[in-house]
Amino acid sequence: MNRAAVSARELTVSYRNFRALNGISFVLEPGVTGLLGPNGAGKTTLLRALATAALPDSGALSVLGMDPCTPEGRLGIRRRLGYLPQDPGFHPHFTAFEFVDYVAILKEMKDRAARHREVLRVLDAVGLPDRRRKKIKQLSGGMRQRVALAAALVGDPELLILDEPTVGLDPEQRLRFRELIADLGDGRTVLLSTHQTEDVAALCRRVIVLDGGTIKFDGEPPALAAVADGRVWSSEQRDPRALAGWRTGVGTVRNIGSPPPGVPLLEPTLEDGYLLLLDATTARENVA
Amino acid sequence: MTSGREERAMEVTAGGPPPGGPRPPHGPRSPHTTHLEDQMLRAYAYGELLPPRLAHADAHVADCPHCRSRLGDLGDRARTDTGWARLRAVMDVPQPGPVERALLRCGVPDHTARLIAATPALRRSWLIGATVTLLLTVAVARWGRADAAPLPFFVLAPALPVIGVAASFGPRSDPMYEMTLVAPVHGLRLLLVRTVAVVGTTAALVGAAAVAMPGPALRALGWLLPSLALTLITLALSARLDPAVAAGVTGGGWTLALVLTFGDGDSPLLSGTGQCAAAGAALAAGAVIALTRSSFDRGLPHA
Incomplete structure (x- = not known):
């Protein structure tokens, strides 16, 4: 199958x-x-x-x-389908309930009672059962994202x-x-x-x-991390041979690239593999 | 009617849940000191209660986490969940806003009322702006030079619904455009629902303003058919263009044509021949919309 x-x-x-x-x-x-x-x-x-x-x-x-x-x-x-766009866009005068109900209507749910049950179900699922009467404009960014996710979940896509x-x-x-x-x-x-x-x-x-x-x-994610196997090392100062390097919370510099012999190698992370996969310096700007 | 004494007889005093009885897993402590009797709760769980006892049990269960928890244990779980979901769907639903309430009172189905309530051009700010602008054009018509004074009104009156329609959908004005686009509801249906709502509202405003216009009443209605034609042409163009651009093209074209032909307080566009031309244009635009209806669920190119 x-x-x-x-x-x-x-x-x-x-x-x-x-x-x-x-x-x-x-x-x-x-x-x-x-x-x-x-x-x-x-x-x-x-x-x-x-x-x-x-x-x-x-x-x-x-x-x-x-x-x-x-x-x-x-x-x-x-x-x-359930779709949460990058910028979901809200009608700010709607409450959380009305917003999700509006999306349910767009998803062809016309029966009022069944639709309202579904709206309450998805608001419960995203942990917003007590925020349904709040206007969207009164909700925090995180709450709004959850409301948008609730809308994406309508109809169990x-x-x-x-x-x-x-x-x-x-x-x-x-x-x-x-x-x-x-x-x-x-x-x-x-x-x-x-x-x-x-x-x-x-x-x-x-x-x-x-x-x-x-x-x-x-x-798989471990395979992406493995791209950086043997290519991450630490040093006291940024190594000029590294593709990218940044000072970590413990004070040492984490370098990625082709390590010189004898340096202490570090366990690679997914981020290291991702940076090495792309052009390290440009990719670094796009990783939080 | 159930008396207060009877209602109290259906409840048992509780200094907390019965020994060994279930407590609500995470919910707040019950605000009630009395709870429904087992027999009544079981009848409620199986849907065997009749009014007015049902209404009393509904109200109590809605407000009492302890009895809700017992309900789950007493009755069939699935049946209880279904019943509770039905109850919540009635009791937990917030009241709709004033626009929706007004539409519901007029007999509009609730799902259509909500689609209309999300129309940007039906917001208070838009309606106030449109009203003030119309009043200004009427004031100019009444107290301006007789040969040119009606021009602003006849420019604005047919264009106002067009602007309203353009402000009601599309990536620039509808904050939920992307989510609407990928929804199964047909784009043209949503567009027409909103268009009817916007045109109806603005036509009422313009109609009221037309009554205050100087001159024959029939001439003051000369905006109606051009307005319908311009709106439908805008919709037809919106299958390929951003609605704001489409409205700019039709509104700009109308303004230009009217300014060029206006003289002695009138224009051939407002005469009988002009009205016939407007009706023909409206029919043609309607046919184009019908033929290209599938374009409206694909979204705008490059939007």
């Missing part, structure tokens, strides 16, 4: 005459998959294509077994696409979000776009790295 929720082959998508995705191929199966990449790598374009908001120029794309290039396929995908859901959240809120997303990935396909390598390390069983519209890495 084919378990792939998404299958792309030689997928190309352009945006304002710019080729944002350049012939990429991959499949997505149930579980949480992380999508990493610097700004402009094509992450949001990929998510928009999967969510049927952007149409491919060429290549084959199948989402939940349907073709997003046909009206019937788009409708079928939209009925089984099989495929969940989350575009940088942890941006702007404090550490505690990020932790709560991770717990939520980890639960959501149990039995459904979740694609999580993020700049936070920590989120990927904590949540994802698989990671895809995009850069310049092409896939640079597709595999």
